[in-house]
Amino acid sequence: MDQGNTAFILIAAALVLLMTPGLAFFYGGLVKAKSVISMMMMSFGAMGLMGVLWVLYGYSIAFPTTAEGTTQFPWAIDPTNFSLAGVLETPEGAAYPPLAFVAFQATFAIITVALVSGAIADRAKFGAWMIFAGIWATVVYFPVASWVFNFGLADDASFAYGGWITHGMQDVFGVGAIDFAGGTAVHINAGAAALALALVLGKRVGFQKGAHVPHNPPFVLLGAGLLWFGWFGFNAGSELAADGTAALAFVNTIAAPAAALLAWLIVEKIKDGKPTSVGAASGAVAGLVAITPACAALTPFWAIVLGLLAGAVCALAIELKFKLGFDDSLDVVGIHLVGGLLGTLYLGIFANTSGLIYSGSFNQLIVQAIAAIAVLVYSFVLAFVIGFAIEKTIGFRVKNEDEIAGIDTVVHGEEGYVLSDARA
Template sequence: MTTALPDTVFGIADTGDTAWVLISAALVLLMTPALAFFYGGLCRGRAVLNMMMMSFAALGTVTVVYLLYGFSTSFGDVLTGRGALGGIIADPLALFGTDQLTATRQIGGHTEVVLWPGTGVPAIAFVAFQLTFAVITVALISGAIAERAKFSTWVVFSVVFVTLVYLPLAHMVWGGGLLSDSADGLAARMFGVTDGVARVAPIDFAGGTVVHINAGVAALVLVFFVGNRLGFGRTAYRPHSIPLVMLGAALLWFGWFGFNAGSALAADATAGLVWVNTSAAAAAAIGGWLAVEWIRDGHATSVGAASGIVAGLVAITPACGALTPVGALGLGVVAGVLSCLAVGVKHRLRFDDSLDVVGVHLVSGLWGTVAVGLLARDSGLFYGHGLAQLAVQTVIALVALVFAAVLTVLIAAALTPLGWRVEAEAEAVGIDQAQHAETAYEPI
């Protein structure tokens, strides 16, 4: 049952800020097709369509879920005050369908709309923006199980995962829940409260925990449930189209400005700082990744440059509003180095994270979230502010990791009767033909 909205949520929209949020939402939406190009190019030619379809499937399923009950589950109590499980989720039915957010009223000759609190942005525009985050989080996971997972099971997983893992975690971090600056949150319990909020507020500007740690640890779980590709450890799985990889990386970088700068929810100086920091970290991470390749392998690769871009973008996501540009450069170069080193671990530990979701998104997501405690200009250790911010950042990163890991294990186990993996013959011949009755390239 939906809940009536209080009069206090109505106001006059700021057209400039609204335009910025809607443009940002469109940029973030573009990131999922961009990811499809990026992942598709990294796959072998006989699996590229299936890989791209997994991203496009997330666009379909997650959009429907989010509009029906997803926004309400993550953010409903911010507008209605009607919680469900306190710091974990809001009431999924309070804003079911989001129709209430389109309400208007006439006051003094002006049209007032439902605004997102503290902004001049209509709540329905905020829904559009947040929807795109949910979509790409699910799509990111697919790269870890490329070339071998059943498409039908993936579709079901996308619905269940966004419902049980993404939406609660978004509430915990951004919706006033357990990992926010709420007086009832973990940070408040660690260091106390000032004026009704945590004295040391957790910082996750645009999704280090909600998106990247979440997707990275879920990817790791699914790798163990689905198993390694045929020939893993003996076969060289070479990208079938490096130009597609580069195109995908370029479009991801472009879309990421919406992802990060759009999270300011205003066309202001904060958005400008975030834009600069986002580009700085991505650029520096290219250098960090390629430096490792040069030293270790004797050459720098195009795929390495593309992967470095993504590693830097991932790392700066939680930190982009709290760092100086110089801090963003430092964060980015370390992210490039760490992720480049991390992608080789799968071969030593023999787990087939096919497209390095764990090595890039989990590792750089953890680094970016924790490094805020070191590099934040107003609260970081390197700026003389002590260990409190670092402690809070470490706690929220670990809680997000454990929460996502435990629930993903339960979901993956529950879906096992559906079958996670295609038949060995279908995998050997090509998953595109077996799962979709199509091939990306006609034989010459």
């Protein structure tokens, strides 16, 4: 067992786990002051629920143990891994303990579910959100994680093989889709679910451009900083080894979001006359989203180009909700769905060796598009069905009067900012 790589994976897992509290700050600063507790609690609720479900059965769905070379399409459940019973021991000759990989992938499940919550800020019931999160993770995230990340980890049969998106399409097209750290499984997946929930819950009271402004931009900047810090574990850690590929992913995780931050600010300056702190934070996140699938398959130059495109495109894409009439509260669609699609498809042209400009073949672009569309449609349809069923039974949205008053006290009995004590 390689202790250096084991330590690398565990540290990366800790970094990715930090991303969810970072997301809570990022989202919390963007909502109304009277909704900040509700918004942050949806991220922390995802941490609690996904941590338990992943151990109980999530891993057994996402990474079923199979014979080498077999492909899991579209679903498989490994009963030997319920409650992680099958991965408690480290096989002889393994590069790292299976539990290290379990821990790393658990943090991906947590952050993916938490991302969805931004689309329903200011108006969702916490209990309904937790029910949705549990069902959606079970029927959408866990199997999609298997499609993407179940790519073959070792020659030992105790590890999983398969993953039709990143491995299985090689038999047809000669190349599999490239998604190094989760452009499809995390960002397109969460963005599509976010769009579905935004449609189910409908618009906030008084929804129009400029009606809802971030109550705490310093929170937004703090959250973006924590997300960027944790993203090094997200991207470089996906190599599962401290090597040159991890170093490339690390550098690209600096370059792309830096370029995206600048591009977003330029678009803001041209469009609105002023670059904003929230725009800087959003641009960095857009670049991080776009580079996620591509971080190990691009040279740093092409990573900068991708970042510039992501910052500019996502800065414009967030306006779609006003033109198309859906209320994606915190721009999960405009940043994560659009950024995830951009980063995934960009690889079809610029990926090292297999992209169009290197190989002269469209095959990489074709498999990237198949992967993106498959995850988008699967996630959107099931998220819409789950959300609609919850809304029509127990109700997903709070009453309008509670939304106007602020849902923190109604749902959680707390206030984000207590400036004076009434008991004094």
